[in-house]
Amino acid sequence: MTTIKEIALESGYSPATVSRLLNNDPNLSITADTKNKILEIANRLGYWEDHQEKKIKPTIALLYRVNHKEQLQDEYFTSLKQALVSTVERDALKMKTFYDIEDLIKNASLFQGFIGVGAELIENAQLVKLHKVLPNGVFVDTNPAPELFDSIRPNLPLTVKNAIDLFIKNGIDKIGFIGGVGPKHDHIQENDLRSITFVEYMKTRGMDTKWTCVEGPFSVENGYKLGKQVLAKYKNDLPEAFLIASDTLAVGVLQAFNEENVNVPKDTKILSINNSNVVKYVSPPLSSFNINQQEMIDMALDTLTRLIIRPDRPKIDIRMNTNLVVRKSFVPQEK
Known part of the structure; x- marks a missing residue:
């Protein structure tokens, strides 16, 4: 001992x-x-x-990466950041925020670990440099380097499957999907898990995927553009419902539908993902799958603490399930 x-x-x-x-x-x-x-x-x-019953209180860094170009996406990560700040204060931890990965690399010796929040691109070479000087890190909501760092993420594949199953239980078998492209990692464009899961799961259920529209960033502007594209092609053949990959896209899609006098939920229903504050105030208010940010932050800090005292354990990627918050854009008869 x-x-x-x-x-x-x-x-x-x-x-x-x-x-x-x-x-x-x-x-x-x-x-x-x-x-x-x-x-x-x-x-x-x-x-x-x-002494497995003991917990340490590490000094940690927050690596916060947003591009400040998309207000609603930034709002989601701002909310995550605030949840982390509040939890750090509650638990009497010490934390400093870094907005640039190179700054964190230079000051790595001041910390026992870091939490990563945000979706702005990080070069793989920078992540490798960070791992050499500060190997204990947990990314929240994203996972740019699963071979190097832990992560806590929403279970988006299961969310997509749950949405499709819920539509089917409510007698809806013509289902559309509107999404954006995935992130770039080391200059390689990746497909987004939500769109991949939608197409694959719809095919396993023997359902038509012709109303799938995936293009561009996860922004309100792009959602508006995709909404217009969908109506130009399918206005006289709309699916009974759409699953939209994020609230940011959904707000833009809804704007495009409203301009073309497409009535939601009468003409088509909408389910979205994220449950950000804004979806309560659009017309109609959007039913959306909620991502419990506080729970993700609590899990991230617990995971980081365990990693600091057991740095040689295998890297982990934890998926947290979502829950549906029902509003007027889709009111299921059966949950």
């Missing part, structure tokens, strides 16, 4: 300092280098194997 005295002897710090750190003394004042050294030795000597 590893003792405080053994850690103190190897680290060169007093047993009192080691004990206060490992017992989360809020009044302890030590440098980041001291904290990192003591924790590294505690990990190496297997201290946590004999």
Whole structure:
């Protein structure tokens, strides 16, 4: 059994300092280098194997990546950031925010780990550099480097399947899908999981996928454009319902439908994903699958804490299920 005295002897710090750190003394004042050294030795000597009931309070960084070009998408990640800030304050943790990955790399020695929030592109080479100096990291909602860092994400494939099943249970078998393209990782364009799942699952159910429209970014402007495209092609052959990949797209689609006098939910119904604040105020209010941001943040911090004391464990990618919030754009008779 590893003792405080053994850690103190190897680290060169007093047993009192080691004990206060490992017992989360809020009044302890030590440098980041001291904290990192003591924790590294505690990990190496297997201290946590004999003290699994204990939790540490690490000093963490927030890597916050938004492009400030799309208000509704930024609102989603701003809300995630605020949930993290509030939780850090609640748990008496120390955190500093970085908006540029290179700045975090330069200051990595000040932290035991980081939380990543946002969808702005990060080059793979930068992620590799970050992993070398700060390997303990958890991304929330996205996962740009699953081979390097942990992540907590909404279970979007299951959400899409649940939406299709719900439509079918309500007697709807002509279902459309409107979505955007996936992110670029290391200059490679990826397909979005929502559109992939929609097409594959519809085919397994023996259903027509001709009303699938996937193009461009997840923005209100692009949603408006796609809504216009769908109506130009299918106004006289609309599906009974649409699943739209995000609220940002859905707001634009709804605007396009309203301009063309397409009545939602009479002419076609809409289900969206994210449940952002704005969907309550559009006309009609949108039924949307809710992503529990606070739960994702709590899970991210717990995952990061466990990673810091067991840095050699395999990387994990946790998927969190969503729940439907019903509004006027689609009121199911059976949930």
